[in-house]
Amino acid sequence: MSIALEDVLARAGLRVTATEFLSLVEDAARKLAPPHPDPGAYFSADQRAALAAVGVDLSPRADGERDPRAKAVASQAVLRDSAMTVAEAAERVGVDTSRIRHRVSAGRLTGWKDRGGWRLPAWQFTDSGVLPGLGMVLAKVPADQPQMVVAAFMTTPQEDLLLGDRPTSPRDWLLAGGDPRRVATLASTLGTPA
Known part of the structure; x- marks a missing residue:
């Protein structure tokens, strides 16, 4: 296997x-x-x-049930596994590791403490920097939302974000030069009933 x-x-x-x-x-x-x-x-x-x-x-799962x-x-x-260390993020962005830590503490990057230090989700980076408009979006994400929820939101096509006639993910929207305020508005509703 x-x-x-x-x-x-x-x-x-x-x-x-x-x-x-x-x-x-x-x-x-x-x-x-x-x-x-x-x-x-x-x-x-x-x-x-x-x-x-x-x-x-609310019954317990039956034997053999997925x-x-x-x-x-x-x-x-x-x-x-795909998250970056502070050193990897610093190299990607072209700054010192202290600048990455500062951006995390200021809410301009997101991440979590793990064994061995901070881990920063890869979705928030481009090939040579940080996703455009990321700081504005992260400022609107409710503080109680887990990293998995934010990652799923940022990488899943949203009906309110159209490129042409096709729904696109917030990440792709921002990469295409879309208005980060639209993504920030959607992000502010994470965790609220539909």
Whole structure:
């Protein structure tokens, strides 16, 4: 299996061995939720009753049923593996590492502390710098939004951002010279009910 996995990782452009990737997956799965969660256990009796009344199934997953955590775990592992270190980001942008740390603390770049230091999601960088208008967008992202949510938003086509007649991702919109205020407005609604 590791040869096939290494082929997939190489085709995806991920700089990690099969063993390292599987370790990332295991770590992400452990952080996400217990292996056999009982959905009802997360809610009070009143909350369970209210959710059941509107048709929400809170029964535990049956044996053999696909684990809904799998996609989230894989996405988390890819986000973590493709993220840059402060040194890599500094080299990409052409500045000193202290400038990258300053941009993170000022909210003009986003990232998270990980073993070994800061990790900065790759989606916020271009081949030679930082995504145009990024600071304006990040200033509007609600502080409670996880890195996975922000990454998914920035890389998923949005109906409100059209290039020609085709929905485009906020990242591609900004790369094409689109108005960052439109992306910032959309970003400000992350985590709110549709």
